[in-house]
Amino acid sequence: MRLNDLDERIVHALAEDARRSYADIGALVGLSAPAVKRRVDRLRAEGAITGFTVRVDxxxxxxxxxxxxxxxxxxxxxxxxxxxxxxxxxxxxxxxxxxxxxxxxxxxxxxxxxxxxxxxxxxxxxxxxxxxxxxxxxxxxxxxxxxxxxx
Incomplete structure (x- = not known):
């Protein structure tokens, strides 16, 4: 699966901080919070996003x-x-x-x-x-x- 530019920007925002709100991500990429959620749900269903985790020093x-x-x-x-x-x-x-x-x-x-x-x-x-x-x-x-x- 190849991500388009918008999906890449959403993934990058989540990779920086997986606790970021959909509204915050939407403000970064120019989408509404529900539109970001739909895209994240689709990316998870398609296997592009495999999970969310915490990074510990x-x-x-x-x-x-x-x-x-x-x-x-x-x-x-x-x-x-x-x-x-x-x-x-x-x-x-x-x-x-x-x-x-x-x-x-x-x-x-x-x-x-x-x-x-x-x-x-x-x-x-x-x-x-x-x-x-x-x-x-x-x-x-x-x-x-x-x-x-x-x-």
Whole structure:
């Protein structure tokens, strides 16, 4: 499904703040609140909007350390096998297959350096993992949670 410009602007407004009122969004995009609600309902029904959530600063939950782990898988490991192996780690914020030498990259939040090291060791010990390479985040420079064009 491809969104038109108006739907993209509505989605972007919701991605910035999912608690924004339909009237507020309508004022931004030039529609009435009921018209915005109808469009949002349609976008949900069509699967373009998959849900609404809250974003929490990981540090507020005690997750002060962030890092990325590149996973180099054994043989012809499928993405599904990697996903199943990583699903049980609450420290993993995201995981994706990637191009390049690594097979996947994982974003990890941990309480401290030792906790990150334990997670890294556990992931490295998974049967599908040949080796790992990790980097720690010093300062996050830019985080975008919205989608669609900013117009």
């Amino acid at each position: 990981p540090a507020a939950l005690g997750w002060e350390t962030e890092g990325f782990i590149e996973i180099y898988a054994r043989g012809n490991t499928s993405p599904e096998t990697i996903q199943r192996g990583l699903e049980r780690y609450p420290e993993i914020a995201s995981a994706s297959t990637v191009t390049g030498e690594a097979d996947a990259i994982v974003q990890v939040f941990a309480s401290d350096m030792r906790h990150f090291e334990r997670v890294l060791e556990r992931i490295a010990g998974e049967p599908f993992v040949e080796r790992t390479k990790s980097v720690l985040v010093l300062s996050p420079l830019l985080r975008r949670f919205s989608s669609g064009s900013p117009a």
